[in-house]
Structures are given as structure tokens and as C-alpha cells.
Amino acid sequence: MIEARNLTKIYGDKRALDDATFTVRPGLVTGFLGPNGAGKSTTMRMIVGLDRPTSGSVTVNGKRFADHAAPLHEVGVLLDAKAVHTGRSAHDHLLAMGATHGIGKKRVDEVIALTGLESVAKKRVGGFSLGMGQRLGIAAALLGDPATVILDEPVNGLDPEGVVWVRTLARFLASEGRTVFLSSHLMSEMAQTADHLIVLGRGKVLADSPISDVISQASGDAVRVRSPHADHLVSLLQGPDVAVTAVEPGVVELRGITAERVGDLAASSGVVLHELTPLVRSLEDAYMTLTQDSVEYHAGGAARGSHVAPDTQTPQGATR
Amino acid sequence: MTATTPTRHRDRPARPTSKLTFGGVLRSEVIKLRTLRSTWWCLAIMVVIIVGFGALFALSAGLFQAGEASTEQQQQIVAQSVSVGVVFGQLVASILGALVITGEFGTGMIRSTFATVPKRLPAVVAKLVVVALTLFVVSLVALVLTLLINSAILPSNDITVDFGDGALWRSVVGAAASIAFIGMIAFSLGAIIRNGAGAIAASVGLVFVLPIIVQIFTAFVDAAWVYTLAEIIPPNAAARLYDYVVSGQSAMALPSPDGALVLEPWSALLVLVGWVVVLFGLALALVKRRDV
Numbered sequence: 001m002i003e004a005r006n007l008t009k010i011y012g013d014k015r016a017l018d019d020a021t022f023t024v025r026p027g028l029v030t031g032f033l034g035p036n037g038a039g040k041s042t043t044m045r046m047i048v049g050l051d052r053p054t055s056g057s058v059t060v061n062g063k064r065f066a067d068h069a070a071p072l073h074e075v076g077v078l079l080d081a082k083a084v085h086t087g088r089s090a091h092d093h094l095l096a097m098g099a100t101h102g103i104g105k106k107r108v109d110e111v112i113a114l115t116g117l118e119s120v121a122k123k124r125v126g127g128f129s130l131g132m133g134q135r136l137g138i139a140a141a142l143l144g145d146p147a148t149v150i151l152d153e154p155v156n157g158l159d160p161e162g163v164v165w166v167r168t169l170a171r172f173l174a175s176e177g178r179t180v181f182l183s184s185h186l187m188s189e190m191a192q193t194a195d196h197l198i199v200l201g202r203g204k205v206l207a208d209s210p211i212s213d214v215i216s217q218a219s220g221d222a223v224r225v226r227s228p229h230a231d232h233l234v235s236l237l238q239g240p241d242v243a244v245t246a247v248e249p250g251v252v253e254l255r256g257i258t259a260e261r262v263g264d265l266a267a268s269s270g271v272v273l274h275e276l277t278p279l280v281r282s283l284e285d286a287y288m289t290l291t292q293d294s295v296e297y298h299a300g301g302a303a304r305g306s307h308v309a310p311d312t313q314t315p316q317g318a319t320r
Numbered sequence: 321m322t323a324t325t326p327t328r329h330r331d332r333p334a335r336p337t338s339k340l341t342f343g344g345v346l347r348s349e350v351i352k353l354r355t356l357r358s359t360w361w362c363l364a365i366m367v368v369i370i371v372g373f374g375a376l377f378a379l380s381a382g383l384f385q386a387g388e389a390s391t392e393q394q395q396q397i398v399a400q401s402v403s404v405g406v407v408f409g410q411l412v413a414s415i416l417g418a419l420v421i422t423g424e425f426g427t428g429m430i431r432s433t434f435a436t437v438p439k440r441l442p443a444v445v446a447k448l449v450v451v452a453l454t455l456f457v458v459s460l461v462a463l464v465l466t467l468l469i470n471s472a473i474l475p476s477n478d479i480t481v482d483f484g485d486g487a488l489w490r491s492v493v494g495a496a497a498s499i500a501f502i503g504m505i506a507f508s509l510g511a512i513i514r515n516g517a518g519a520i521a522a523s524v525g526l527v528f529v530l531p532i533i534v535q536i537f538t539a540f541v542d543a544a545w546v547y548t549l550a551e552i553i554p555p556n557a558a559a560r561l562y563d564y565v566v567s568g569q570s571a572m573a574l575p576s577p578d579g580a581l582v583l584e585p586w587s588a589l590l591v592l593v594g595w596v597v598v599l600f601g602l603a604l605a606l607v608k609r610r611d612v
Contacts, residue, residue: 045431045611048435048438049434049435049438050431050434050435050611050612051611051612052609052611065438066438066439068438069339069340070336070338070339070340071340071435071436071437071438072340072436073336073338075435077435079431079435080428080431082427082428083428083429083430083431083432083435084427084428084429084432085352085356085423085424085427085429086427087356087357087358087423087427088352088355088356088429089355092351092355093432095351095355096348096349096351096352096355097348097432097433097436098348099344099345099347099348099351100340100341100344100345100347100348100436100437100443101338101339101340101341101344101436102338102339102341102344103336103338140432144336145336
């Protein structure tokens with residue numbers, strides 16, 4: 001159980017985290033999403049006391065992390081794969097970390113086997129690939145058999161097999177009753193792994209709810225309409241709340257209006273419809289919608305977000 | 321590289337019972353120190369320098385024409401022959417001291433360390449203790465080895481070694497302590513500066529450059545307080561730890577006009593403890609406060 005209360009972190013004049021309040025509960029995989037610079041890593045670092053909050057507080061199982069008698073058994077954390085001395089072997093790194101809590105070689109060998117690092121365990125970490133570094137970071141996070149596992153971008157640099165393994169591991173750890181908190185920028189991955197989502201944007205909590213709610217809330221009403229008289233239909237539907245996107249000639253996607261209303265209007269004005277489909281959006285789309293106003297680093301000029309993002313304007317002449 | 325799916329057959333993990341202890345943190349720091357190649361390189365270089373310079377000095381001790389010298393003066397030459405490489409040993413110690421802490425900051429290891437020991441200070445204190453003890457023990461072994469080798473070389477230059485001389489042993493132990501103290505000061509600077517190159521530059525500057533600057537200063541300002549300052553800067557205070565004094569005659573050629581402080585080995589020890597307390601105290605305060 002992680003509880004953040006009004007957590008704020010200011011670097012210079014930048015609010016990395018702004019009054020964030022949330023709870024990460026045991027027995028669930030909680031996903032932590034947000035664009036680059038949204039404050040995810042800062043939040044995770046504050047949970048384990050590496051960064052000091054400007055104001056507010058965060059506790060793990062009711063206590064500040066530093067106040068636990070056995071921190072390594074309380075929280076296992078992967079913050080970044082580079083938190084290892086490059087001149088030391090993976091085995092020795094884990095041995096040194098474990099020694100602080102009286103954790104010996106037996107457990108070190110267990111987590112090395114668990115993360116598939118046997119063949120490179122005696123090699124110096126400096127020569128590790130990104131994927132091996134991630135596995136070592138996960139091994140370190142599991143070393144103390146912790147009640148809470150925090151993983152920042154755990155699938156970064158992993159091969160597809162590794163990605164599936166992390167997903168399985170996260171679900172397994174949660175099924176054991178542990179608190180699992182992981183961030184990722186791969187939305188599709190998160191959709192398959194997380195039960196609950198916390199979405200950050202510019203340091204603020206934009207959403208904190210079960211994953212299905214996040215999707216449905218962000219989706220709003222969206223429908224795809226195929227009609228030989230699409231132009232006419234669109235002119236009938238025009239309104240301040242309705243956004244129209246031309247997909248191809250005769251096919252438009254509408255946001256801010258229900259399928260029922262489109263069907264009623266089409267029937268009453270005699271417009272023939274060949275298709276009327278309510279759109280359920282992917283998590284990726286939902287996420288883009290939530291965070292599009294808080295993205296800090298836009299790709300220059302390129303269209304962002306999804307094709308059904310609500311601010312997408314009808315391109316001129318596209319609904320011919 | 322294949323990962324296995326975890327297969328523990330239980331619904332609720334049994335909570336582990338071991339705790340974070342200072343003894344555990346000490347063991348962790350010992351593991352960290354001995355599992356880096358740079359440690360072994362630094363220690364090996366230090367031993368070679370101490371033993372090598374010592375033997376060279378003993379071989380050329382005929383220059384002293386010590387045949388008619390008193391027993392005490394002969395013992396002073398013995399002490400000098402053992403400690404002649406100590407300044408270079410201090411240099412290596414300052415590099416090792418700075419490296420062990422800045423290496424953690426530079427590689428990001430410090431985040432793993434502080435996520436494991438979130439109160440932070442026990443980890444930094446344990447690291448200082450382990451580095452200082454290692455430097456003391458290794459340099460003491462090197463110095464005793466030098467003494468044994470030189471006791472075989474020196475008689476050919478008409479100098480006999482008196483192993484029963486307490487002052488000689490005090491000088492040997494003081495020399496080892498001086499290396500440990502310089503290592504601790506470099507460690508503290510490393511924890512304050514955090515950058516490896518910067519900390520090594522600062523430490524080397526402290527050991528080799530600062531005494532020269534202060535010496536030049538004494539040429540311009542011929543006041544007692546300047547000589548007192550020269551006496552208490554860490555490298556000079558460290559040198560007093562292994563000074564072998566014969567009837568008020570120091571083995572070192574530090575000029576000391578009237579009214580200037582001259583440190584005895586024990587007061588030099590206090591001065592060095594003071595330096596470590598101040599610098600390491602500042603380091604601890606910063607380590608506790610800073611984000612990593």
C-alpha cells in the first residue's frame with residue numbers, strides 16, 4: 001500500500017509534481033502513465049526517499065519508507081537500470097545489496113535464476129545490454145521478497161519474451177497480495193498488465209481509476225458513419241460539441257454525439273446509412289486524449305494523438 | 321538467457337524476518353570495496369610505492385655516513401627510510417578514498433545504496449570506516465614489510481635497526497594512520513563534490529599543491545600565524561604523525577619561527593581528527609539533504 005498525500009516536488013521554477021494524492025493498493029497491478037516529464041519517475045523516487053518532497057508526504061504501509069526496520073523487505077524498486085556500479089558483477093552487486101539486510105548468496109542465486117541472468121551473473125555490469133541491465137534491476141527489486149514492488153519502465157529494452165515475462169511476473173506478484181506499481185510508456189502493454197491506472201500530466205493526477213473506467217471516460221461518445229450522403233449528414237449534425245473527422249470519401253468519424261442520435265437524425269432526414277458504429281477506443285487513444293494538453297515535448301509539427309482525438313478539426317474539403 | 325516464470329506455491333508470501341543492521345551495512349561495504357578492480361589496483365600501487373621507495377632510500381643511506389651517528393640519529397634514519405614513500409601512499413589513498421564514493425554517484429549505484437539504506441548516513445559512515453580501516457591495515461603491512469626489508473639493507477650502510485625502539489614503531493603506526501586520514505579526508509571531499517574527476521583533483525591538490533601554496537605564502541607573510549596555518553593543513557599535520565624527533569630535531573624540514581605552533585604526533589592526531597570531523601560532518605549533512 002502506497003499512500004501519497006498532496007505530494008509536490010518543485011525543481012527550480014518547474015513543478016515536477018503538483019499536489020498529487022493517490023493510493024496504490026495491494027493485490028492489484030497499478031499502472032502509472034504519463035508523457036515524458038509528467039513526474040512519474042520523480043514520484044517513484046520520492047516514494048523510496050531518493051528525492052525529498054517539496055511538500056506533502058508519501059508512506060508505504062503506513063510509514064515513511066526510511067522508517068521501516070527492513071526497507072528491502074518492504075519495497076523493491078527498479079528506478080533505472082543504470083543504478084549499478086559498472087565495474088562490479090551482477091552477482092556481487094546483488095550480494096552487496098542483500099548483505100545490508102542479512103540476505104545471503106542463496107537468495108541472490110534465486111533472483112539471478114528468476115531473471116535469467118545465470119550466464120552473465122559473474123560478468124561486469126558495464127558490458128550489459130539494456131535488456132540485461134533491466135533484468136538485473138528487476139532482480140534487485142525482488143531481492144528482499146518485498147511486499148511492494150515499484151518498477152519504473154520495466155520493459156524498456158526487453159525483447160518480446162522479456163516483455164511477456166515482466167507482465168506475467170507483475171500479475172503473479174499482485175496475485176500473491178503484493179502491491180505492484182509500474183510505469184510504462186507502452187500503453188498496449190499496460191492494457192494487458194494493469195488493473196488500475198494512475199495517469200499523470202504535467203505533475204497532476206489526471207485519472208486514478210480502474211483501467212476500464214479510464215478508457216470509457218476518455219472515450220466519450222464516438223461513432224463511425226458510412227453514407228453515400230456523408231456531406232449532407234455532417235451539415236445536419238454540425239454543432240459546437242461535435243467534432244468531425246473524414247476518414248475516406250463517404251466515411252466520417254464523429255465525436256461528441258451518440259450513435260442513437262446520429263441514427264435518429266439520419267432517419268428523420270432520409271439520409272441512407274451504410275454503417276453506424278460506436279467506437280470503443282484503445283487505451284492508447286484514451287491516454288492520448290487525457291494527456292494531450294499536458295504533453296511537455298511535442299514532436300515538432302507532426303499530428304499527435306489519435307484519429308479520433310476531440311480537437312481534431314475537419315480538414316478543409318475532406319468531406320466532399 | 322532465458323527467464324523462468326516464478327513458481328512459488330503459496331498464496332501469501334511469508335514475510336522475511338531479517339532486518340537492516342549496521343553490521344550488515346558494514347559487510348555490504350566490504351563486499352563493495354573488494355569487488356571492484358580499482359580497489360586492488362590502488363592498494364597494490366600503494367604497497368609497491370611504500371616498499372619500493374623505502375628500499376631505495378635504505379640502499380642509498382650510505383650518503384648519511386651514519387657510522388659515527390648516535391643510536392637515536394640512526395633510528396631517525398631508519399624511520400625515514402620506512403616512511404619515505406608515505407606521501408605517495410597518501411596520494412594513492414586520496415584517489416581511492418575519492419573513488420569509492422564518487423564511483424557510486426557517477427554510476428548511479430548510490431540510488432541502489434540509498435534505496436536499500438534509506439536513512440543514508442549508516443551507509444556513508446560504514447563506507448568511510450571500511451575504506452579507512454583497509455587503508456590503515458594495508459599500509460601498516462606495507463610499512464612493516466619495508467622495515468623488515470630495510471633492516472636487512474641498512475647494516476651495509478653502517479646503520480643498525482633497533483626493533484625494541486618504541487618511537488620507531490610509533491612512527492610506523494603513525495605513517496599508516498596518516499594514509500588512512502588522508503583517505504578519509506579525500507572520501508569526505510568526494511561525498512561533498514560527488515564528481516570523480518573533481519574530487520580527485522581536490523584531494524590531490526590538498527595533498528600536494530596546498531603545502532606548496534602555503535609555503536610560498538610563508539615567504540611573503542613572515543608571521544607566526546602563517547606557519548601555524550602551514551602546520552595544521554592536513555598533509556603537514558599528517559606528516560607530523562610519523563615524525564621521528566631526536567632531541568628536538570624533526571626529521572622534517574618545516575621552518576617554525578617563534579610563536580608558531582609545532583605539532584607533536586598526538587596533537588597532530590587531534591588536528592587530523594578535527595579535519596575529518598568537520599569535512600565528514602559537512603559531507604553527511606549534504607548527503608542527508610540532497611536528492612540523488
